[in-house]
Amino acid sequence: MKNFKHKDALTVNEAAEAKAQGAKVIAGGSDLLGELKDKILPEYPEKIVNIKTIPGMDAIEKIEGGVRIGANVKLSELAGCELVKDKAPAVAEAAYSVASPLIRNQATVGGNICQDVRCWYYRYPNQIGGKILCNRKCDGMQCYAFTGENKYHSIMGGMRVHRSGCSESCPAHIDIPQYLEKIRANDLDGAARILMKKNPIPAMTGRVCPHTCMTDCKRDRYDESVNINQIERFMGDYILAHADRFMTAPEHETGKSIAIAGSGPAALSAAFYLRQAGHTVTVYERMEEPGGALMYAIPEYRLPKDLVRKQIKAIADMGVKFVCNTKIGEDVTVDQLKAENDKVFLDTGAWEPSVLGIEGEELTRFGLEFLVEVKKWMADKPGSDVIVVGGGSVAVDVAVTANRLGAKSVKMITLEPADKLPASKKDLDWALEEGITMENSWGPKRILRDGSKITGLELKKCVSLFDESGRFSPKYDENDTMIVEGDAIFLSIGHRIDLSFLGEDPFLATERGRITVDDKTQATSKEGIYAGGDVTTGTKTVVLAIAAGKKAADAMIAELGGEPEASLKEGFLKAGAHCLDHTPQLETPHVPAAERTIDKEDELTCSFEEILTEANRCFNCSCYAVTPSDIATALMAVHAKVVTNKAVYDSDEFFTTKVKIQDFLAEDEIVTAIEVPFADGVCSYDKFRERESIDFAVVGLATNYKVKDGVIKNADIVLGAVAPVPYRAGDAETYLTGKAVSEEVAEKAAEIALAGADPLEQTEYKVDIAKTLIKRSIMKLL
Amino acid sequence: MRTEQKEYIILNVNGIDRKFTVGEDRTDVQPSETLAETLRNRLDLTAAKVSCDKGACGCCTVIVDGEATLSCSTLTVECDGKHVLTLEGLEDPVTGELDPIQQAFIDHTAFQCGYCTPGVIMTVKALLMKNPHPTENELKEALAGNYCRCGSHHQVIETVMDMTREEA
Known part of the structure; x- marks a missing residue:
């Protein structure tokens, strides 16, 4: 084992403190030492804190109506405890079933119920060709248990152990697999609500987002990624078409008010969530129409302006007030807004064109409404030879716009080499397809002119883009030059932030020309003022701005006394039907190159049938490993409590909320005891496994039946090893209540208990085993 | 404040007290060292075998304070003050008579x-x-x-x- 520091804790607090600082807790050690030897923890701990040395945690004592078992009680003691054997036999039987007597001599109750989930592949990394990367370890390929040997894996679906690749790489962390699952269930409204928890304007992002989610889609390594873009676009259109259902005015007004400066995506996102929470929201916009970059910086053929207007109208219909033609810093100051409102959110964007500082620059055209200006200029001078400097998506937009407006030729000049361009590959391909040419790795040196008329551009070779520290700092070979001819030059080399609207405010911190904000809350250094979007990041994506708007809204809502969003309890996750078949990605329907225009959308929205098929390609990446604790299963059947240094939990909550108990526990939380009530019923634990010693359960079953005169009064049925967490067969419990025991009833109960099973390719037999165990447990009541 | 980690430990192995410093030097017992490793590598008591190294096979079993214990799954630092009995300690040290x-x-x-x-x-x-x-x-x-x-x-x-x- 790689070394670590070791500490014997003398008090729970001491151990909890060490745990909070990253130490791993060791009790019996049979689980932890195996993990350390195999190096399968995401991070090898620097320190181990031993809790066996804490006095008083190894006692079994009688309490009112039950028994309290210290976390450090050895499994052998629990298995042999006469009181537990008599009053809660399932718990003693479960303890007795664990591994072997040698392990039971060392392993503790606390350690057993806190042990990590076990995946065959994950636990035996060396046997199958070195390091296994699984979804659970934050990187990696497809889950091996999905297709391979999987007798110790779930037959009920998976559970999320961390964000899926797609959600993780989405700046807004949209729960993509979750809304795709709703689409598969034909529940578009449910899907819309999940999507809108993180992104209120998917009709916009469905058209303009770079969709990094698709790059990190695990399916990309299987065949082709899921076309999340098209699904989002469909959902965005669906939401807008039914805005009266999804974007409604709040039921209660809080009476608090928030002013938002700017109306770009961050502002719209913040406005939506703040208004949803019942706050009064006023959005100030300096232009004629709200929308910011959505309205003024993204061309019509990509994002129709009528759609932007429709989106803004939907937000306005919720009761958000838009005040246009109002410039912050001139018509109204930030201080004024702050004085008149409870909170202020700044989303003023980055609209100042960058300056090159070369000769003749004043002749290149570019302004706030550059696309409008490009249009105007082209209308005056069709048939021009246009040069566009820049390799980003805006540069492509400018080039394509000029080209479609009838330029004789359009040439893009980029600093970056062809394979390192910031614009998306699809956009570049389309531009080339439409006849735009490109010169890569060149920077502008001098503007060539004949009086006030541009005749061309002299270029110098760009030899490197970044300095040693990785900062953008292009280097040129001044002797390697080239001349391109043209009569119009559009510079599209990025935008700067204009912070002059802030005036001289020493209390609002800025850094490198951006407003400094807190990562988690988007709060500026000034009380009550938040900021998001390009003004805090420089020119970035729409989705990043949406995420910032949501973060800021959440922080403001919390500050104003709002309730945090309740987390949705999701069932076990099921992959799309036939998702293992190799299938191509849904093709995005689009207009052929020759027919593309300036004012009609290039791409189209797919049909529901198409996106349903695509949603079925989703693996719904989640973990199929199961909690191996026999005792956890038994504790749920007797409704035991788990006691920590911070709280007392019902065993159902403790064991089923998260796959990994360590994710459920707070950083400084340690299990100190369990409290087992006396079960006044027929209570037992059954375990199906290959060898009677050592092996984990293939299926475990803990039951507690209260029977009177041959009729079941109450049933507790909990299955182990069939789902990521112990599985309470609630429907079967309900069915059995009030039924006279018979073979027929037992069979029916078993069928009901396993009705939700969705076994992996090779584990159908586990369904039969589980049914048999349940049937037997009921038949014993006869 | 209490020292974070023990400086030394004393193990009674087959009736003899053995003192080990705890640390990262070659001569120290490392905190991550298992009892099996200490017995085999430091004391040359090689009867206990490390086979599966996961506590599943029982080949490393020794007796610690009267309990059969998996020495591969026990940290030596957690055996401070304990009595360890290995197979080598079963025979009579004077007469050589086997258990x-x-x-x-x-x-x-x-x-x-x-x-x-x-x-x-x-x-x-x-x-x-x-x-x-x-x-x-x-x-x-x-x-x-x-x-x-x-x-x-x-x-x-x-x-x-x-x-x-x-x-x-």
């Missing part, structure tokens, strides 16, 4: 390759220390964590049952 269990195993040839035998004998020893006349089921139960690839289980059960009956 009755060892002798019975030889007399009945209750092993084949012998690799798992030290673990099996220590498990049996721990059982007999508490329960000198186990039933066959009690014996089988106690040995449920000691795996033998050669299949010597039957001879082991026969031997121990014979031996404990003779004693009775």
Whole structure:
């Protein structure tokens, strides 16, 4: 084992403190030492804190109506405890079933119920060709248990152990697999609500987002990624078409008010969530129409302006007030807004064109409404030879716009080499397809002119883009030059932030020309003022701005006394039907190159049938490993409590909320005891496994039946090893209540208990085993 | 404030106190060192074998404070002040006479390759220390964590049952 520091804790607090600082807790050690030897923890701990040395945690004592078992009680003691054997036999039987007597001599109750989930592949990394990367370890390929040997894996679906690749790489962390699952269930409204928890304007992002989610889609390594873009676009259109259902005015007004400066995506996102929470929201916009970059910086053929207007109208219909033609810093100051409102959110964007500082620059055209200006200029001078400097998506937009407006030729000049361009590959391909040419790795040196008329551009070779520290700092070979001819030059080399609207405010911190904000809350250094979007990041994506708007809204809502969003309890996750078949990605329907225009959308929205098929390609990446604790299963059947240094939990909550108990526990939380009530019923634990010693359960079953005169009064049925967490067969419990025991009833109960099973390719037999165990447990009541 | 980590530990191994400093030097017992490693590598007591190194096979079994213990799954630093008994400590140090269990195993040839035998004998020893006349089921139960690839289980059960009956 790689070394670590070791500490014997003398008090729970001491151990909890060490745990909070990253130490791993060791009790019996049979689980932890195996993990350390195999190096399968995401991070090898620097320190181990031993809790066996804490006095008083190894006692079994009688309490009112039950028994309290210290976390450090050895499994052998629990298995042999006469009181537990008599009053809660399932718990003693479960303890007795664990591994072997040698392990039971060392392993503790606390350690057993806190042990990590076990995946065959994950636990035996060396046997199958070195390091296994699984979804659970934050990187990696497809889950091996999905297709391979999987007798110790779930037959009920998976559970999320961390964000899926797609959600993780989405700046807004949209729960993509979750809304795709709703689409598969034909529940578009449910899907819309999940999507809108993180992104209120998917009709916009469905058209303009770079969709990094698709790059990190695990399916990309299987065949082709899921076309999340098209699904989002469909959902965005669906939401807008039914805005009266999804974007409604709040039921209660809080009476608090928030002013938002700017109306770009961050502002719209913040406005939506703040208004949803019942706050009064006023959005100030300096232009004629709200929308910011959505309205003024993204061309019509990509994002129709009528759609932007429709989106803004939907937000306005919720009761958000838009005040246009109002410039912050001139018509109204930030201080004024702050004085008149409870909170202020700044989303003023980055609209100042960058300056090159070369000769003749004043002749290149570019302004706030550059696309409008490009249009105007082209209308005056069709048939021009246009040069566009820049390799980003805006540069492509400018080039394509000029080209479609009838330029004789359009040439893009980029600093970056062809394979390192910031614009998306699809956009570049389309531009080339439409006849735009490109010169890569060149920077502008001098503007060539004949009086006030541009005749061309002299270029110098760009030899490197970044300095040693990785900062953008292009280097040129001044002797390697080239001349391109043209009569119009559009510079599209990025935008700067204009912070002059802030005036001289020493209390609002800025850094490198951006407003400094807190990562988690988007709060500026000034009380009550938040900021998001390009003004805090420089020119970035729409989705990043949406995420910032949501973060800021959440922080403001919390500050104003709002309730945090309740987390949705999701069932076990099921992959799309036939998702293992190799299938191509849904093709995005689009207009052929020759027919593309300036004012009609290039791409189209797919049909529901198409996106349903695509949603079925989703693996719904989640973990199929199961909690191996026999005792956890038994504790749920007797409704035991788990006691920590911070709280007392019902065993159902403790064991089923998260796959990994360590994710459920707070950083400084340690299990100190369990409290087992006396079960006044027929209570037992059954375990199906290959060898009677050592092996984990293939299926475990803990039951507690209260029977009177041959009729079941109450049933507790909990299955182990069939789902990521112990599985309470609630429907079967309900069915059995009030039924006279018979073979027929037992069979029916078993069928009901396993009705939700969705076994992996090779584990159908586990369904039969589980049914048999349940049937037997009921038949014993006869 | 209490020192974070022990500076030294004392282990009584087969009746002799052994003091080890704890740390990262080569001569120190490292906090991550297992009891099996300490016994085998530092004290040359190689009867306990590290086979599966996961506590599943029982080959590393020794007796710690009277309990059969998996030495591969026990940290040495957590054995401070404890009494460790290994197979080497079973014979009489003065006369060289074997423990009755060892002798019975030889007399009945209750092993084949012998690799798992030290673990099996220590498990049996721990059982007999508490329960000198186990039933066959009690014996089988106690040995449920000691795996033998050669299949010597039957001879082991026969031997121990014979031996404990003779004693009775």
